[in-house]
Amino acid sequence: MCKTPLDHTLGEILTRKGISRRSFMKFCGAMTAALALPAHYTERVAAAVSAAKKPVLVWLEFQDCAGNTESLLRASSPTAAEIILDVLSVDYHETIMAAAGHQAEAALKQATAEKGSYLVVVEGSIPTKDGGIYCTIGGRTALDIAQEICGNALATITCGTCSAYCGLPAAAPNPTGAVGVTDAVPGITVINLPGCPMNVVNLTATIVHYLTFGELPPTDQFGRPFFAYGSKIHNDCERRPHFDAGQFVEEWGDGGHRAGWCLYKMGCKGPATYHNCALVRWNEETSWPIHAGHGCVGCSEPNFWDTMTPIYRRLPKVPGFGIEATADKIGLGVAATVGGAFALHGVASAVRAKVQPLQKSQIIVDEEDAS
Amino acid sequence: MTKIVVDPITRIEGHLRIEAEVADGKVSQAWSSSTMWRGIELILQGRDPRDAWYFTQRICGVCTTVHSMASIRAVENALGIEVPLNAIIIRNLIEGSQYVQDHTIHFYHLHALDWVDVVSALSADPAATAKLAQSI
Ligand code: SF4
Numbered sequence: 001m002c003k004t005p006l007d008h009t010l011g012e013i014l015t016r017k018g019i020s021r022r023s024f025m026k027f028c029g030a031m032t033a034a035l036a037l038p039a040h041y042t043e044r045v046a047a048a049v050s051a052a053k054k055p056v057l058v059w060l061e062f063q064d065c066a067g068n069t070e071s072l073l074r075a076s077s078p079t080a081a082e083i084i085l086d087v088l089s090v091d092y093h094e095t096i097m098a099a100a101g102h103q104a105e106a107a108l109k110q111a112t113a114e115k116g117s118y119l120v121v122v123e124g125s126i127p128t129k130d131g132g133i134y135c136t137i138g139g140r141t142a143l144d145i146a147q148e149i150c151g152n153a154l155a156t157i158t159c160g161t162c163s164a165y166c167g168l169p170a171a172a173p174n175p176t177g178a179v180g181v182t183d184a185v186p187g188i189t190v191i192n193l194p195g196c197p198m199n200v201v202n203l204t205a206t207i208v209h210y211l212t213f214g215e216l217p218p219t220d221q222f223g224r225p226f227f228a229y230g231s232k233i234h235n236d237c238e239r240r241p242h243f244d245a246g247q248f249v250e251e252w253g254d255g256g257h258r259a260g261w262c263l264y265k266m267g268c269k270g271p272a273t274y275h276n277c278a279l280v281r282w283n284e285e286t287s288w289p290i291h292a293g294h295g296c297v298g299c300s301e302p303n304f305w306d307t308m309t310p311i312y313r314r315l316p317k318v319p320g321f322g323i324e325a326t327a328d329k330i331g332l333g334v335a336a337t338v339g340g341a342f343a344l345h346g347v348a349s350a351v352r353a354k355v356q357p358l359q360k361s362q363i364i365v366d367e368e369d370a371s
Numbered sequence: 372m373t374k375i376v377v378d379p380i381t382r383i384e385g386h387l388r389i390e391a392e393v394a395d396g397k398v399s400q401a402w403s404s405s406t407m408w409r410g411i412e413l414i415l416q417g418r419d420p421r422d423a424w425y426f427t428q429r430i431c432g433v434c435t436t437v438h439s440m441a442s443i444r445a446v447e448n449a450l451g452i453e454v455p456l457n458a459i460i461i462r463n464l465i466e467g468s469q470y471v472q473d474h475t476i477h478f479y480h481l482h483a484l485d486w487v488d489v490v491s492a493l494s495a496d497p498a499a500t501a502k503l504a505q506s507i
Binding site for chain 1: 378385406407408410432481
C-alpha cells in the first residue's frame with residue numbers, strides 16, 4: 001500500500017531529502033544545546049526525531065505583522081529550515097500557502113478535522129472589542145477561529161509577544177481590546193514563545209522537545225519555556241564586564257559606544273528581560289541587538305510596549321533604591337536591585353501611559369535623566 | 372452577474388478580502404477591504420517621539436525597515452532635525468540590505484506561487500524551458 005506523507009517517519013523523510021546523517025546529528029546537537037540539555041542527550045533527541053511521525057501544524061495569523069513568519073523563513077541552517085518548513089509541514093499558513101479564499105479555508109478545515117491531532121502556532125493578538133470585528137478572516141472573527149482551532153488542538157504555541165501577551169495592539173489605550181491566546185481561549189494547553197519576533201531556534205527546539213519527550217518543555221509563571229527564557233539578557237550579555245566595571249556609553253557614537261561598553265545608561269532593558277538572544281543570536285548567529293550597539297528593549301516581557309518605554313530612558317530613580325547614584329559607582333551586588341527596581345518602574349510606567357499621556361515637558365525631563 | 376469573494380487573500384502581510392462582481396466575463400465592480408486593524412496611530416499618541424519608529428515599524432514584519440525610516444523622517448521633519456552625513460550613509464546601507472532581502476522573500480516565498488503552477492512542474496520540459504529562457 002502506498003504510504004501517505006503522514007505515515008513516513010521524519011527519519012525517512014530526511015533520508016529521502018538527502019540530508020546526511022552528519023548534518024542531521026549537527027542539527028540535533030544544536031537543538032540539545034538550545035534546550036539546555038547535557039550533550040549526551042543528542043543521541044536520544046536524534047532517535048526520537050527520526051522515529052517521530054510528521055505532526056500536523058497549522059499557523060494562524062491574527063493582529064500580527066508577519067514578523068514571526070519572517071523569523072520562521074530565516075531559519076539559517078539548511079537542515080533546520082528543512083525540518084521546519086518541509087518535514088514538520090505547515091498545513092495552513094496564510095502568508096506562505098499557495099491557496100487563497102475557499103481553498104485556504106478548506107485546507108484549514110481538513111488539517112484540523114480531528115480533535116486533538118494537530119499543533120497550532122498563533123501569531124498576533126486577538127481583538128475582543130465590538131464583537132471582535134477588528135480582525136476577521138473568511139468572514140469569521142479571530143476570536144471565533146481561535147476558540148475553535150486552538151480549543152480543539154493538542155497544544156498551542158504562541159509565537160511573538162502579541163499572541164503570547166497581547167503585545168503592540170494592546171499597548172495603551174488598547175484600541176481594539178486585544179488579548180493574547182491564554183485570555184482568548186482559557187483553559188487550553190499553551191506554550192508562549194514571546195519576543196518581537198520570536199527566534200526560530202526556540203520554536204524548533206520546542207517542537208523537538210515535544211517529539212523527544214512527548215510533552216512541552218517546562219515553563220515559568222508567564223508560560224515561557226525555561227530553556228529559552230530562564231536567564232536574563234543581562235546575565236549572558238557580552239557587554240556585562242563593562243557594566244560590572246562601571247564603563248557606560250554616555251552618548252551615541254562616543255568612545256565608550258565605539259569600544260562596546262555597556263548600554264545601560266542608553267536605556268538598555270537587559271537587566272529586566274528574560275531571553276536567550278545573547279546565546280542563540282540572529283542571522284546565522286552573527287549578531288543580536290546589543291552586539292549591534294543598541295540596548296535591549298525588553299521585547300519578550302509581558303506588556304513591554306508600556307512598561308519598558310520610553311526606550312532610551314535608563315532605569316529611573318526609584319525611592320529607596322538609589323539607582324542613579326549607584327550606576328556611577330556600580331558594584332557587583334547591584335544587579336539584583338536593578339531587576340527589582342525595573343519591575344517597580346514597569347508598573348508605574350504602565351499606569352502613567354494609561355491615565356496620563358506624556359507631555360512635551362516630561363519628555364525634556366526624560367532626556368535630562370538619560371544624559 | 373456573478374459575485375466572487377476571495378477571503379483570505381494569502382501571501383501578503385495583513386488580512387485582505389476582495390469582492391468582485393463579474394458580468395459578461397469581465398469584472399464590473401470590485402471592493403477590497405483590509406480586515407484587520409490595530410490602531411497604531413492611536414497607540415502612538417502621547418509617547419516619546421524617539422520611540423515612534425519602533426512602534427511604527429511593526430505595521431509590517433515583512434517590510435519593517437521602510438516603515439521605521441518613514442517614521443524617523445516624520446519626527447525629524449517635525450522637530451527640524453538635520454541628519455548627519457554618517458546617519459544618511461548608514462540608512463542607505465540599511466535600506467539597500469532590506470531591498471535585497473525583501474526581494475528574495477517577496478519573490479520566492481510570496482508571489483512566485485502566483486506565477487508558477489507547482490503541480491504542473493511534474494509535466495514540465497526543463498530543456499525547452501532553458502531554451503526559451505536563453506532566447507530572450
Ligand atoms: S545593561 Fe544591557 S548592555 Fe549593559 S550589560 Fe546589561 S544587558 Fe548588556
